[in-house]
Amino acid sequence: MTSLSQTQEPFRLKTGGLIDRSQPLSFRFDGRSYTGRPGDTLASGLLANGVHLVGRSFKYHRPRGIFTAGPEEPNALVELRRGPRAEPNSKATTVELYEGLEATSQNRWPSLSLDLLSINSALSPFLAAGFYYKTFMWPARFWKRLYEPVIRRGAGLGRASLQPDPDLYEKAYAHCDVLIIGSGPAGLMAALAAARAGARVILAEEDFRFGGRLLAERFSIDGMSAAEWVERALAELASFDSVRLMPRTTVYGVYDQGTYGAVERVNDHLAVPQEFQPRQRSWHIVAKRAVLASGAIERTMAFANNDRPGVMLASAVRAYVNRFGVAPGKRVVVFASCDDGWRTAETLAATGVAIEAVVDTREDQALLASSFPWRVIPGGAVERAHGGHRLRGVTVRDASGAAIELDCDLLAVANGWNPSLHLTCHLGGRPVWNDSISAFVPGPLPPRMSVGGAAAGHLTLAEAIADGARLGAEAAKETGFDASPPALPGVEVEEGTAHVPLWRVGGGKGPAFVDLQNDVTTKDIELAHREGYGAVEHLKRYTTLGMATDQGKTANVNGLAIMAEITGRSIPQTGTTAFRPPYGPVTLGALAGQHRASHFRPKRLPPSHAWAEEQGAVLAEAGLWIRAQWYPKAGEERWQQSVAREAATVRRAVGVCDVSTLGKIDIQGADAGTFLDRVYINKMMMLAVGKARYGVMLREDGFAMDDGTVARLGVQHFVTTTTTANAAKVMQHLEFCRQVLWPNLDLKLVSVTDQWAQYSIAGPRARDVLAKLVDPAFDISNEALPRMGVTALEVCGGVPARLFRVSYSGELAYEIAVPARYGDALMRALIEAGEEYGIVPYGTEALNVLRIEKGHVAGPEFNGQTTARDLGLGGMMARDKDYIGRVMAERPALQGVERPILVGVMPLRPSRILSAGSHFLAAGSGYVAANDEGHLTSVAWSPELGHDIGLGFLKRGTDRLGERIRAVDLLRGQDVECVVCAPVFVDPKGERTRA
């Protein structure tokens, strides 16, 4: 006891451990201040201050303490930080202590020591597995409103902050010859072997300190302490340019082709991340070979009240003493089924902690007792733990059946080890049972991965070192390096792995927990068996064993073993326990990286973007594009006013709209015409040079895919446009046709969408505006450039341009294209030139109004379910050539007269408002699907007509012009009487475009 005399941290040992005693770190837990040291985890800091009670359990609100010293921790889950940075369910055993750390306990009310919901614990006999579903079945409607909310309030762990995360996250890619996962003795040796051979090595370690179990044991390697040996190995590794050391990095998943997912906690060990740095970084590591050296997790045993704070894994006790310089108790009982537990007694005894007794489940261990100075109870078992917020003692049943009461505040439990083989299962490998260590060891491994050390079931230090050296050299050799295993360092330790696991101890009063985090007891497993859920997958789902945030790292195998005992089968007969990614929880922020909020996906800015912003345009996302929807003017209170003004100005004077977002594809080659004939329904080969034509293309299944214009710039040179939405899809389709279907055709496709800024200038004064900008050498008169004419020319003193006389608005209209860098200047020049004619910029909303007035089909009509015939474009389908989709479009069902076809509709009373999506119903017919006659796809208020108009698909529509029909929208509660009309509302003869 002499070493535990410090006042601040009463359980801190005077010497030993990998912490910096010279530097106190202050931190708070549940509002109380404590100090710890650099090198501590939150758990070791709390233990140094004698704090054992750290949380309440999930279901029964039982007091819980610190059970492990690593990532397998099921109990000590706390809420870390406050405000927007609060992180629930942080494992105190892995949280690195920092100055000013704040943590609070979870799932208790009003406080940790007085938790009123611990009444659930008294009710525990009634709250067994399946209880909720069996009890709260009736009346059924109570479940959603009453039962579930109440249950949810009682159960559960931490709560998310619900505030926006203020920190940065990012993704990164890394490549290596050999990825080594874990930096214990096997991992370090593997890294040394591969690095010395010259391989590019990544050494990923979940902990903030490299070394694995070497940090927690009193090993001696090559005549030095294990910690010193680790430091030397790290120094050597750091000296290689080809080695990347990645501490605080958890490899959480194995994916195809040697890809590994990892998350690096770059700044989690600080209250606020360092400036410009992310909190976490998610890595895609591509490795030619991987060596898994992830160690093993010690197991517990199930006995009554085995969850009391003060019951701890024996290996964790050693870690707290040896690595953190903390004595987790004053009077200790060790409960072991293996030699390993004895090491804990030795470690503790060396620090002066009183060993009350070593209880060994094996009777023959009695022989060993003679050489130890403490009480040994061979063939015994801890039957029950006593105490509430802290362990006070245990009842032990000895080999003769007599009960022995022992006082203690710490019980160290050792029941063998489970290899941390999680990653070996990620591509489908199933673990296999190994009788000699009574544990599952890796089965078939993912391609190009090897596994060594404790992760492979080789539990001694000497084996781990030998495995690492061999596997590291092998991996380097397989990636092309001349490698041989390095000389093995000398290990002076004799370790026994003798072990007879004991899974449960009956007889004690109180729940015996198997899954500490999900509050699953031995009784739940028995119940599952009685109720027919004996299969391991059923057991898991019925009891929720292994389904908590720790994914059963300390529970799965024990649960399986107990089910095996109950059913009288062997463990391998009962089943296996396999794992999926992720190995540990991964923050969504890390997976998203920088791609969140407005950076969720890349944005595309059209050439007039800066100018549109200056004008105060209202912008909207259109696919990836940011487009101006309308340009509000002072005094306009509703968006409809701006849109109506813009559309009306186009009809009356002139407007300009950025249409650069249309996909533009440059097609050149001797067979370009042939190619276009095969992809469009109408004929393109005979299109004259200097002319453009509207075209429609179908999918292979005969449905309409996209439309646009095809312009012929030269005999072997075309440029086509696609809709904004389908640009990438059409380019992909055309490249598929070119490369796969018709590789013999001579043509090339190049996307020129970004190369050209393209503006539509529409309205009676369009030519007047353009004439002011086109260089005098070029004639754009109606005669020189008639409707559908195309020409290359120069504007504003020699800037190359293309002029297309095409109209979407139904007015005299042009599209002018200039190299993208002149786009901004050209927009400004057009506005200036058009000022005397009253030019306005118009956005996508006015564009839509104008096209609906003209009955031009667009996205709402090209919805993937309509054919050219449905769109009223059947007449364009050439009969004397073949093209993609022709045969399938001729299927009888697609020709049926009952199939809805494009029509226009107008409300009978002009004041009525139409809504897109309304269904067409005949007068007097009821609101049932059988009466559905089609639907309304596009709707706009027409400034030209002064009322709403719409386009839609109606059964036998072309035969029903003038008929009355109802547009019914039950979602908005509308039932509007309409008149069916031809889908062209303005200038039906198309005279304006020829002006």
Next chain:
Amino acid sequence: MPKLAPLSPLAAVAVPGRYGKCIGGPRPVVLTERPDMRLCVLSARRGASAQVAEMVQGLTGLTLPQGPKRVAKQGLALIGTAPDQWLAVAEGDAASASLDTLIEALAGTATTVDQSGGKAVLRVSGSRARAVLAKGCMLDLDPRAFTPGDAATTPIALIDCVLWQLDEAPSYDLAMPSTFATSFWAWLTASAAEFGYEVAAPQQPR
């Protein structure tokens, strides 16, 4: 009649100066927009690969690369981007004139499509350039795997890029669709901030 002044895709955002960590210290990352470069997609017409290679060799002295490589001479570079397809990049007046000569001579044998406005070119240079690019580029840019003369067509931060390495500084040029440039810039600068970066003054757009 108004004169149209060209505007580079990053003009609004790439403001010269020092940003991020260690302002005033070393320059671990230098970003330079290169709107002065002329770019042109050049692809051999069906069956004309050998003829194109021969003409290019004769006119420029450059051996057309097969595969993702870059060759360059006197400011004119040819980068393999697809089978029978290259990106021609011209820096400076002399190279620009050679490119014009090449385009004229290849008419009928190869298709040439101007992309000077269609792509933004960014030079990323400096001791931490690799670490910055690794945050969005899936390719291995380690000197053992990627060296000056190597090129790639690959998405970086979800944006299609043509990438080529110029020297061992290392310096890389990234050509991306110009309408994506500001989005790319946001990713690039956020990724470079932890090292500190300098935005160099761009050349005049051509």
